[in-house]
Amino acid sequence: MDLKELYQEIILDHGKNPRNLRKTTNFNKDAKGHNPLCGDKVHVYLKLDEDKKVQDISFEGQGCAISMASASIMTDLVKGKEEHEVKEIVKDFLEMIKEKDKLNNKILEENEKTKLMCLSGVKKYPMRVKCATLSWHTLTSAIDNTQQEINSENID
Amino acid sequence: MDLKELYQEIILDHGKNPRNLRKTTNFNKDAKGHNPLCGDKVHVYLKLDEDKKVQDISFEGQGCAISMASASIMTDLVKGKEEHEVKEIVKDFLEMIKEKDKLNNKILEENEKTKLMCLSGVKKYPMRVKCATLSWHTLTSAIDNTQQEINSENID
Amino acid sequence: MNIENIKKQFPIFNNKVHNNDLVYLDSANSSQKPQVVVDRIYDFYTKEFSNVGRSVHYLAVAATNLYEETRSLMQKYINAKDPNEIVFTKGATEAINLVANTFGQKFLKEGDEIILTELEHHSNYVPWHYLRRSKGIQIKFAEINSEGEISLESIEKLMTSKTKMIAITHLSNVTGAILPIKEITRLAHSKNIPVLIDGCQGAPHLKLDMQEIGCDFYAISCHKMYGPTGLGILYAKKKWLETLPPYQGGGGMISEVKKDGITFGDLPNKYEAGTMATAQVIAFAESIKFLNQIGIENIEKHESELTKYGEEVLRKNNSVKLVGSPKNKGSVLSFTLDGIHAHDIATILDEDGVAIRAGHHCCQILHDKLGLSATARASLGVYNTKDDIDKLNESINKCKKIFNK
Amino acid sequence: MNIENIKKQFPIFNNKVHNNDLVYLDSANSSQKPQVVVDRIYDFYTKEFSNVGRSVHYLAVAATNLYEETRSLMQKYINAKDPNEIVFTKGATEAINLVANTFGQKFLKEGDEIILTELEHHSNYVPWHYLRRSKGIQIKFAEINSEGEISLESIEKLMTSKTKMIAITHLSNVTGAILPIKEITRLAHSKNIPVLIDGCQGAPHLKLDMQEIGCDFYAISCHKMYGPTGLGILYAKKKWLETLPPYQGGGGMISEVKKDGITFGDLPNKYEAGTMATAQVIAFAESIKFLNQIGIENIEKHESELTKYGEEVLRKNNSVKLVGSPKNKGSVLSFTLDGIHAHDIATILDEDGVAIRAGHHCCQILHDKLGLSATARASLGVYNTKDDIDKLNESINKCKKIFNK
Numbered sequence A, B: 001m002d003l004k005e006l007y008q009e010i011i012l013d014h015g016k017n018p019r020n021l022r023k024t025t026n027f028n029k030d031a032k033g034h035n036p037l038c039g040d041k042v043h044v045y046l047k048l049d050e051d052k053k054v055q056d057i058s059f060e061g062q063g064c065a066i067s068m069a070s071a072s073i074m075t076d077l078v079k080g081k082e083e084h085e086v087k088e089i090v091k092d093f094l095e096m097i098k099e100k101d102k103l104n105n106k107i108l109e110e111n112e113k114t115k116l117m118c119l120s121g122v123k124k125y126p127m128r129v130k131c132a133t134l135s136w137h138t139l140t141s142a143i144d145n146t147q148q149e150i151n152s153e154n155i156d
Numbered sequence C, D: 001m002n003i004e005n006i007k008k009q010f011p012i013f014n015n016k017v018h019n020n021d022l023v024y025l026d027s028a029n030s031s032q033k034p035q036v037v038v039d040r041i042y043d044f045y046t047k048e049f050s051n052v053g054r055s056v057h058y059l060a061v062a063a064t065n066l067y068e069e070t071r072s073l074m075q076k077y078i079n080a081k082d083p084n085e086i087v088f089t090k091g092a093t094e095a096i097n098l099v100a101n102t103f104g105q106k107f108l109k110e111g112d113e114i115i116l117t118e119l120e121h122h123s124n125y126v127p128w129h130y131l132r133r134s135k136g137i138q139i140k141f142a143e144i145n146s147e148g149e150i151s152l153e154s155i156e157k158l159m160t161s162k163t164k165m166i167a168i169t170h171l172s173n174v175t176g177a178i179l180p181i182k183e184i185t186r187l188a189h190s191k192n193i194p195v196l197i198d199g200c201q202g203a204p205h206l207k208l209d210m211q212e213i214g215c216d217f218y219a220i221s222c223h224k225m226y227g228p229t230g231l232g233i234l235y236a237k238k239k240w241l242e243t244l245p246p247y248q249g250g251g252g253m254i255s256e257v258k259k260d261g262i263t264f265g266d267l268p269n270k271y272e273a274g275t276m277a278t279a280q281v282i283a284f285a286e287s288i289k290f291l292n293q294i295g296i297e298n299i300e301k302h303e304s305e306l307t308k309y310g311e312e313v314l315r316k317n318n319s320v321k322l323v324g325s326p327k328n329k330g331s332v333l334s335f336t337l338d339g340i341h342a343h344d345i346a347t348i349l350d351e352d353g354v355a356i357r358a359g360h361h362c363c364q365i366l367h368d369k370l371g372l373s374a375t376a377r378a379s380l381g382v383y384n385t386k387d388d389i390d391k392l393n394e395s396i397n398k399c400k401k402i403f404n405k
């Protein structure tokens, strides 16, 4: 049944107890995201060190289990990665959610990829895809410093 | 066939050679009428004498055969009548066009009524009723001196 | 017509959703359509189609008569004084925009005040917000009480000599509160303040009598009233339609057009610029007849019983929290589930064929006030039954199970 | 699809009018609907109905996808760059009002000039007239030549440094003149003047390529394009939709709503306030597919041949005077009959089942210019045949007989 794939144990766990749900002190990059249809909001904070490595990443916000879990898993996985690596992971994740069967990046470990693939259950729920991708688009916006609030209406 | 009833010889004649199609000199009452849907326009001029008798009546305007014939016959028939009689004729005519089978007023002669009844063919053509009644409503407006242009959209 | 069998009149219920019977609890969003309405659209397009009002040929004449027949039917349905007080619009949203725009143009200036309530749908706020920007008017929000109701007093408190309009919902699409619109209108009129009622949720469920309510404007969504999409109705007192300037400009609403000036047509044309939603207007006559056949009193009774039953069932279900508990409540059941977000609820319910809505329901102000980012909402229509409520409850229990609650 | 058999796809032609076959020559007013479009409406309401965009349940998701599919289909049909350049409106009239209102708000001030033409429909004049009243702008009318055409020069002559918009019809609904819109757009853009095309009569008959034409705005009436009533489309370049303020306010078009301020959603939601004409948008996809199946080139060819044939036949009929004789002419045959008023013609033709329109066709300025209070107009659609033209001509002869001409 598709629902079981969507609400896997790991999603429910991250949804209920999101990791990194706080505000990084001394963050040097941040961005906000918003889904006007359902009211979900997210604010992503990044602290990159001199080498452009993610020293800390956190988020604030509220939303459904999918969006909270997605932000939680995302922040967990990109911590410690270099900026260009983060971008590659984001790209890979978004492509996977949209069309591809699996993740292709060479940065994440297999067990990390497995964790991330838990979010793929959302593919069967087109209206919920935005819940899963909002924090990822917001992370990109923070890195690129676009200063533009991500509005999930305009991403696909 | 209904068309024959609509376009009787007498209508075609009055439509082609409308009587009283001019502007009364020294008129003391007048009013304009307009059908915004088809662009028909009529301007009715009245000259009442001291006894409130119609000394002269005329009209200017352009329109279809029905509207020209109706104004022509109308002006012919009310000439010489007293104001209150004119009002009664108008009322009677409008009721006939709307719902009644015949004219009930005691003012017009039988042959005059027969002439007027020629316009009753329009009953089968709801969209054309306004063509037949525009000048009559405008005459009422002139008598009542309402100073309001008759807009056939708002009469029925 | 037997209200127990009403579902049969709605062809949508012959279809399955995810292999389940459809339990449609999203009528506050849009109602389903009875067979007679769909048939009318079909027949009109296949046998009688023409544009109205403009041509004198047979089809055009027939269509024009049908179009005006709906106006008269609607006049009677809401007991308006005059058929020309019924203006067809694209929707309730356009109806409210029409009033805000034309009333604002003619009567509002900087510092003037408008009273809304915290219950308002965005469609009854954004149009007034435009006037705040363009004219510098003030918008005041009457506050809800702890039950999610708006009292007469909460509005009275805000009235000043600068109040130029009171624009309020008839029935909240979130808490279900039915506002004392007759009393509010009396009060407002005693100070010469006109009243606009957003009747989107009132019209499908409550008996309407414009002359008794006395309001100046009443906005209706036909698609929530078992009618076609793309159609709304503005009821407005004749004096207003005569006094206010026209709204959109185009064919059909003019009297004379010259290069240097234009005079406008009279009612009802003045506010119906361009080709209207002909087929929809004509089919909407069937929606009114459908409602008349059941009888709005029977609908009110049926829905009110269902709402009470729904409140009972959901109250008994621990971890469900109903949003608002107004004494006078229409057929809306909004709720939250401890620790489960509304969107997750909606997705899980949908799997069982239970269609509800999750989100802020275009009422962000209210959700901010309640400290909720989203709620789940089950809203009822004439076709719903106790069985639907039971299925809703079962599915809610499934949510709880999935989330280990 | 064989164009000779197209009539069979339109169920209306199975019906009789006054015991005669229907000869429908009023397509410029509104076109008849092919079976596929009516079926789509029926199926959507009976099997798939839901409001779009707001709920996450199955029916809502499906409806939303279908709704957006029409947007994409239309984008491709008119070769717009981006699907978000397609805005659904209530009709072409609303589309033009939307542009005039928002463009006027943001960019126009006293003394600014707008260029229209003497051919314009009231829907492309009244909205600009409002700005004359509210903002003090000037409206200039490019004059027709003796053929009833608008030349590039007649527009060039009026252009000044104060010209802020050129708003012109693609194809006159009276003379049938097809304007050189591509050349006019090039000229206008060379002076940084945006161009709005009233495409009501262009869209159903001519191949459209927004990127090739290059215009800034293009307004379309779906009901003239074999689609449902109550729907129009505004094509607008993305830069404009991003720059201009929103039009109507309501649900669905906002981003964040607070008591003291509102932020608006992005494209395409910004201009689609309130519940849209869901069923109509979804069914309009079938109209586009229908047109695609025949091929617009084939339609152009068919209609152009018919128009030529009609011109020939009517020219041969003495006492018929055609209104306008543009070289580049679309499928409209307006005419007068010596000594017989257009309304009388229409009534007599109707008796034979021949449906035409009589009046000023919402073009009073043009009729004033021509010194005619009313004209008769036969306008063609894809379903018309030479036989229809012959029947028109026969009925005209009957008029002449009745009036002893």
Ligand SMILES: Cc1ncc(COP(=O)(O)O)c(C=O)c1O
Residues within 6 Å of the ligand: C250, C251, C273, C274, C275, C276, D028, D029, D091, D092, D093, D094, D121, D123, D124, D169, D171, D172, D173, D198, D200, D201, D221, D222, D232, D362
């Ligand atoms: C040239 C032209 N412009 C504008 C319109 C108005 O279109 P609608 O009535 O569909 O809004 C029409 C049709 O009536 C038209 O023919």
Ligand SMILES: Cc1ncc(COP(=O)(O)O)c(C=O)c1O
Residues within 6 Å of the ligand: C028, C029, C091, C092, C093, C094, C121, C123, C124, C169, C171, C172, C173, C198, C200, C201, C221, C222, C232, C362, D250, D251, D273, D274, D275, D276
């Ligand atoms: C209370 C209320 N007001 C206004 C609206 C807007 O109505 P529409 O979307 O039909 O224009 C709605 C429905 O969405 C509503 O529930």
